[in-house]
Amino acid sequence: MxxxxxxxxxxxxxxxxxxxxxxxxxxxxxxxxxxxxxxxxxxxxxxxxxxxxxxxxxxxxxxxxxxxxxxxxxxxxxxxxxxxxxxxxxxxxxxxxxxxxxxxxxxxxxxxxxxxxxxxxxxxxxxxxxxxxxxxxxxxxxxxxxxxxxxxxxxxxxxxxxxxxxxxxxxxxxxxxLSSNISIMQIYKVCSVRQIPLLFSIAFCWTLWSIIGCFISLLLLKVIVGPCAAGEIYPIASRLYLQKTWLRQLIVSSFHHAWLLPTGYDYLYPYVLRWLGAHIEENVKLAQIDTFLLCPTNLLKLKTGATAFGGVLIVPTELTLSGHHHVDQIILGSHTNLANGCSILPGSCFEYETMIGNLTRVSRETNSKDGEVFIGVPARIMPFQMPVRSKVQDQIEVIPFWRTCLSHYVSKCLLLCIYSFGGLVGGSIIHTMLVCGLYRCRSYIRYQIIEQMIARMSQDHKQFICPFLGNTQWLIRLFRAYGALIGENTIILDISSITDYHLMTIEDDVRFNVRTQIQGHSFEQRIFKLAPVSIGNLCVLMSGSIVMAGCKLMGNNRLYPMTLIMKNDQLSLNTHWKGIPAQSCIVKPRLSRPTIIHDDLVKYQQGYETTNKLFLWNERIASIYTNVNELQFMNYGYADIDEYIDDHTGYYSRKLYEQVLANVTLTDQNVIEINCGRGAGAAWCVHSHASHSYIGIDPSQDVINLCQRLYSTIPRLSFVVANATKHLPFENESIDIIVCIETTHAFDEPVAITQFANEVVRVLRPNGYLLWCDFCYTNGSDTSTYDLIANDGLIIEEKINITRNVLHALDIQNKSRTDFIQRYIQPEEQEDFRLFAGLPGTQVYEDMSQGRSQYWRVIFRKKTTTDISVI
Missing domain, CATH: 2.160.10.10 (Hexapeptide repeat proteins)
Known part of the structure; x- marks a missing residue:
């Protein structure tokens, strides 16, 4: 006593x-x-x-x-x-x-x-x-x-x-x-119930405190903090900032545990926000209310059917370059969906049925239209729209408040009884066994109030016991008890990193960082769906990453911070991923340098007696170095003789495209590009010339996958896997223009040149053009321009020697490309990559500079009298 x-x-x-x-x-x-x-x-x-x-x-x-x-x-x-x-x-x-x-x-x-x-x-x-x-x-x-x-x-x-x-x-x-004249500045900134046993009294007081705490916090926000005006700016160290922003954050944080009383998507949330001044229409569902209380509620406008899922962050103020804090209105259009982990900045406005994807950042610069889907940082429009909304009633349940309070009270009584009779150690064991057993039996439970009490007990277990288990093998054993299949030596930071335990398969030596999450479910347009997730050996999931339902990581994958693996994605073995949505990327050189592995490694080590093996290097670079700006264009480039601009963003490579297209118009034409590489040239052509369609082809599936990830949103541009020396997947006389840049020198057999020329003639319309540039050896040991007209289907309309311009471009780019090779390439492979890049000192460069080879730009035109049926 x-x-x-x-x-x-x-x-x-x-x-x-x-x-x-x-x-x-x-x-x-x-x-x-x-x-x-x-x-x-x-x-x-x-x-x-x-x-x-x-x-x-x-x-x-x-x-x-x-x-x-x-x-x-x-x-x-x-x-x-x-x-x-x-x-x-x-x-x-x-x-x-x-x-x-x-x-x-x-x-x-x-x-x-x-x-x-x-x-x-x-x-x-x-x-x-x-x-x-x-x-x-x-x-x-x-x-x-x-x-x-x-x-x-x-x-x-x-x-x-x-x-x-x-x-x-x-x-x-x-x-x-930043501009030199800008400097970033910042702001300095009880009841006693004696008639019933003690345990039940404490549980009752706990529930009563939660209810009273919610009312007190709302009263403080309404009376003390008050509303804000749209567009208002709070200067440095101002009283308004302390009152409207800092005090609001303090109140919401202090009463956070009181707001654990309501469940997710509680029907009271819209009423609470309306009372605080928000414009909330009917059928609005919010997973959590804390994030909405942290921002000026009178500046919120949520229209009919809007939904905010877990982990949504409503950013209360926007920091200006001068250090002031700017507040503004946030509008969610009818049936807008905010997915897990997205961040909504002041001034954001969404139209009807807009979808904001996971880990997406939206601001006033984001312009939305009806039905659009946004994903990324900053938000980008996806090339698909929201599916037609189902007329079936949504599966987000509404729970009466009295049932919420009752389940809270009963669960706290059970919690106190367990620890009162079992002690700290025994109670922890009993509590753990109870929640694991109830989770495994969840499919047999039919009463909603019992499900709610079980959820409360699981929440208490996560709050009181699980924080001590994070980053240890005890947490792994707990997941296994829940039904997850987890291998040895796996490290998971937090119990919330995994949901839907029975759908999880995680193999050996997997590492989770802070706030990483794997989900086995989705609420697509409020329809609950489940799908299993598999994580292979040796995977590392860094901070803030999300793996969605149905995904499969094959093994030895690293997800860099804030990476989103989309639903049903499969990540190939030994790959690194970054971005929203995820894109394959190289290992940063400061961490470890990538070791290139290829089936033809023995072939590479035999040397480079002829340049036709450079084609294999093109495939390797395009498929491995998927996120390096210096590699967006991979041709030698073109420079005017009196020109010198030290630029490594593809300027001279674009100039080579300009030369090839100089005397031919692409407007309203059907164009294909042979061996399009990383696709940057194709994207530039579509952007600069209004072609009817532009199709890039390449024999490597990895290269085409990369092009599709980078440029899938560009209209009239597409990419197809095809080998131009075997068959072009197009109908006879269906193409107006074929672009072929630095490709034919890699065709290692004369029969390949012949077959390529035949395919070009077959698919080109009469008077269609083959726009070609490449280097040729003067002794006839390699591809010649005359090899392309040997079948008498093409004639040469224009032929210009641009060797001096190409050599000048290589000289200018020598420093930046050498720096790239030294940063990213293994020392034993650097000379081979220098050869691929044609840098000064390599055989390719010396042959051109000494006249043993010449670089030509040629316009071929298809004869109008060619009989296609003979080919």
């Missing part, structure tokens, strides 16, 4: 004890001296113990976010942080490795990841260094040893690693320079 009497006095000092205990432990087990070690080693568990303590302190830390108190606390934990820094995130896995200078702003839900899982069952902890006057947008990911200089702006939902120079704007994968 004496202990019970002293309980009320312990609550005020409980937060301080939690926070100070982490400080003491961080000094004893500091990860500052841990650079790299094996997984499950002593050093790993040193970091794990501190990370679990930090995770349990998040609730208390949310009350001091953005204040000097938070900075003081981080400094106590070992961080080197200026007191003028403003930090609104708690997603930090090693606070002692932070170094942040004056005036920097770090928005909420920013990922500060010092932990990095290597591919060899080791890990490393790297510092995060942020200079002065930097702005890090919401849900951005800083990982693997970031070193940011001064005056940098990172747009929301961007992932950043490595070195970032001063005066830079980082937007997704793009880096742009």
């Amino acid at each position: 004496i202990i019970h009497q002293w309980y009320p006095l312990l609550f005020p000092i409980l937060p301080a004890f939690h926070l100070l205990f982490y400080v003491i432990c961080s000094r004893l087990f500091s990860p500052c001296y841990i650079k790299s070690d094996n997984l499950f080693s002593w050093n790993y568990y040193r970091w794990w113990f501190l990370d679990r303590l930090w995770n349990n302190n998040i609730f208390w830390l949310k009350h001091i976010l953005g204040t000097p108190l938070y900075n003081y606390y981080l400094r106590l934990c070992g961080a080197r942080i200026s007191l003028n820094t403003h930090i609104y995130t708690t997603i930090i896995d090693a606070p002692s490795l932070l170094e942040i200078d004056d005036g920097s702003w770090i928005a909420n839900e920013t990922y500060l990841n010092c932990l990095y899982f290597n591919d060899d069952n080791t890990f490393k902890l790297s510092p995060i260094i942020i200079g002065s006057n930097c702005s890090i947008g919401t849900r951005s990911v800083l990982f693997d040893g970031i070193d940011m200089q001064n005056n940098i702006m990172v747009q929301p939902m961007s992932s950043v690693t490595g070195f970032v120079g001063s005066e830079t704007i980082v937007d997704g994968e793009e880096h742009q320079f």
Whole structure:
């Protein structure tokens, strides 16, 4: 009884004890001296113990976010942080490795990841260094040893690693320079029931506190915080900012646990927002209300049938370059869907039946039309639309409030009984066994209120027990008890990383980072669907990545931060992926260099006595280096003799296309390009010339897949797998123009040249053109322009020697292409890639410069008298 009497006095000092205990432990087990070690080693568990303590302190830390108190606390934990820094995130896995200078702003839900899982069952902890006057947008990911200089702006939902120079704007994968006159500045900123047993009394008070807490928070938001005006800007250190933004965040964070009382998609959510001033129409479903309470509710307009799924972030303010905070209206059109993990910035406006995909960032610059689908950072229009909305009633259930309160009360009674009779250890075991058993028996439960109580007990288990299991094998054993198939040595950070356990198959040595999620279900237009997910051996899923239902990762795949694997995607073995939606990418050179593996490796090692083997290099480069800007064009280029522009963005390669197309119009013509490579030339031609259709062909399926991922949204442009030396998949006399750039020198047999010429003649219309450029050896040892007219189906209309211009372009591009090869290519393979690029000093370059070969641009025209039936 004496202990019970002293309980009320312990609550005020409980937060301080939690926070100070982490400080003491961080000094004893500091990860500052841990650079790299094996997984499950002593050093790993040193970091794990501190990370679990930090995770349990998040609730208390949310009350001091953005204040000097938070900075003081981080400094106590070992961080080197200026007191003028403003930090609104708690997603930090090693606070002692932070170094942040004056005036920097770090928005909420920013990922500060010092932990990095290597591919060899080791890990490393790297510092995060942020200079002065930097702005890090919401849900951005800083990982693997970031070193940011001064005056940098990172747009929301961007992932950043490595070195970032001063005066830079980082937007997704793009880096742009700030104007020299712009500087980023930031803001300084009880009941007693004696008639019933104690356990039931506590459960009743718990439920009553949740109800009262919700009402108090709403009253504070309504009366103290109040409404905002659309377009209003809060200056630095203003009273309005503290009242309208900071105080709102403090109130919502403080009463977060009270708002766990309502369930997801609660029918009361629209009524609550209406009372706070929002314009909410009928049949609006919201998975969570916290994110809507954090923004000015009177600026929300949600029309009929709008749906916001879990993990949606409504960004309350938009940070301007001058450091001011801008609020504006947000409008969701009728039957708009906001998918998991998307971020909605102020000023966003969506039309009827707009779909915002997972991990998508939407702002005032996003212009939507009826039925459009947006995915990406920033949001991009997809080449498909929302399917016709089903007339079947949606499967998001509405639960009466009295049933919600009853299930909450009963579940808390059960929770307290379990721990009262079983103790801390025994109660934890009983609680775990109970939730696992009930989950396995879920298909036999028919009563909704029982399902709701089971969900409450599972939520309590996730909140009280699972935080201590993260990043350990105990969490893996728990998933197995739920029914998931998980292999050995897998590391998963959090219980929420996996849903629909019975649909999950995860093999050995898989690594999950913070806020990674695998979903076995979807709510497509409010229709619940399930599909299994399979993750192969040695996969690494980095921070913020989402794998959707029906996906299969074959093995040894790495998903970089904020990567979205779309529904039913299959990732091939030994590939790395990045982006929204995911695209295959190379390994960053600062982490590890890619080793190229090819079936014809022995053939490559035999040397390059003839240039026809360069075709195989073209296929390898196009299929492996899928995300490198310098490789968008892969021809030698063309430069005027008096021209010199040191440019590595494809300028001279585009000029070669201009030369080839100089005297022929593509307007309203059907065009095909032979061996289109990465597709950048085809995309440029479609953009610059209004052709009726433009089809790029290539014999490699990997190359065509890459082209389709990069340019599938461009009208009138398509890509097809075909081998031009065997058969062109087009009808007779159906093509107006064929473009062939630096292709025929790779045809290794004379019969291939003959067959190619025959196919060209067959598919070209009378008076159709073959626009060709390539180098030819003067001794006749390789392809000649006369080989293409040997069948008498083509005649030469124009033939120009452009060898000097091509050599000049290669000279200009020598530095940038050499830098690329040194950055990305294994040392033992660099000379072969120099040969492919035709750089000075290689056999290809020397043959052209010394006259042994010549580079020609030729226009062939099909004769009008050709008898196609003979071919």
